[in-house]
Amino acid sequence: MIYLLCVLLLLIGLYGVLVKKNLIKIIIGLSIMEYALFLFFAVIGYREGGTAPIITKGFEKAVFVDPLPQALVLTAIVIGLAVTALLVSLAVRIYEKHGTFDIRKIRRLKG
């Protein structure tokens, strides 16, 4: 059930990337896809009754959740922000050149 909802979120982002014709909407769709992936990783690593993977005094033998997906996602979040910033900067430059975010008009004004 939870996996299915994650996939649904991913599909909504994919729908935005496929159907929308505004550059900012496409960037929003990509961000939503990123969020869905992070969520999927965090859901896969969860363990029933587990605690956060941080050892404190007196809890050395506690049940921890899987730290590996968390470590993978941790770096990916920051990379996602950098990629979003790169896309936004490209979109701003395209807007300065063509005066619109509509990708159909951008194609026509080539050259």
Add this chain to the structure above:
Amino acid sequence: MKRIVLFIVAFLLWLLLTSALDWQHLSIGMGVAFLVAFLFGNIFVQQPEKCFQIKRYLWFCYYLPIFLWECIKANFDVAYRVLHPRMPIHPGIVKVRTQLKSDMAKVCLANSITMTPGTLSVDIKDEYLYIHWINVRSQDMAEATKLIVSRFERILAKIFD
């Protein structure tokens, strides 16, 4: 002088965050607080000598209950206006004048006005404050100043000026 104030505040915050008193935490906290004081020291406070006058802290302790009492009174007033079936509100923006000099005092006055329900400070231009008031009782500047500002102004002048 300005940097010493920020150094003390930063070091106290570090101690609060770590809540440990061994030599590692203390030495690294000292270094970090020094770095913070070096980077942001000259914008922290304008007149640092005021931070060492104990009289101002006592006036601040006197200010808190007065402010709380005004808050409670205004709360009941606004609650009455909301619950009343005909909603007797009369909103509008008034311009008032303050005698306070330093930036910090003006900001504290504006925040006090905002935190009191019913009034909301919108902007500060030099010595005039623009205030959104849920029930405008007078359009006149002197009258509005007497009603809104002078409750807090006298004590704030003792604290910050």
Add this chain to the structure above:
Amino acid sequence: MRGMTLIVKTITRLIVGLIFLYGIYIVFHGHLTPGGGFAGGIIIAGAFILLVLAEGSEELSTEVKKWRASLFESLGIFIFWFLAMLGVFAGTFFFLNLLPKGKPLELLSAGIILPCNIGIGIEVGAALFAIFITLAVLKGKGDKE
């Protein structure tokens, strides 16, 4: 980009140093508590971004800031790479944790993890601040003379 009102400016001047201190705290305790180089670096960048947003980018000489941000970014990634190469210099393999481990649950422990966190913190903070400052100095429709 113009600055904000006096209220925002004064409060920003009060708290920006403390936000910076909190970011450094997160970086230094990355191996003991949640957080680490990535989170702390973003908080440090957030402190500087708050300062620029409140004061307005025209007050600050943004070219100098961008240059410095690039410098710190390169410095951070150099620290990380150097710590990774320490193993090679010592005659063993890449990314060996050869600094002394110390006692667990103390601040100065865990070998190269603490200096690596510091390097990553500098890198991430400088990188995000550079992104923001390049976007902020662009002139668009929203800024009126």
Add this chain to the structure above:
Amino acid sequence: MLTILILLLILMILGAIIALEGKDLLSAIISLGIVGFALVLVFLILQAPDLAIVQIVVETLALIILIAAILKTTREDTTETRGAKKIFIYLCGLGFLGLFLFFINQTLTELPRFGYPIMRMAGNYLSLGLTKTGASNLVAAIILDFRGYDTLGEVTVLFTAVMGVIVVLRKIGRRTREKLPDETKVTGSRKIEEK
């Protein structure tokens, strides 16, 4: 707990739909904020405080960057397709997504059940992490010690992305500026230099 999780996920899906279908770009970006901040709550429920700390700051910064870009350009979405073409595009998109959902639904049964992960690798990390690295935060131990190569690569990607942003958004180069004395092309940074 499962109920709260499902409710938050439904909230995220609603926020995503509003973010994609809104006409005003500013409100679309703010709806994207709903998705991001709900993700913070989900991370906290799933016992991942590291991710929650990073995500809550990253989301704020992403909103700042997107809103800065919107304020510099335009906030109206003028891309409306009309008539039969619109229906055709929507039908194609939805048909593809439905097919995708059908196949992925069959694949999902192969995954381990929610709450019972296969911890073949992570079991070693959990038992050996404290003695081998000395770090009590096991996520930090993994990203900087056991899997340091990954982090080095990711930091390099971040560095490259920032270089890309700076190069794309830089002011006009010196040679081009002499050829084009057009005032409309001058970015803000040069104005500040002249002052």
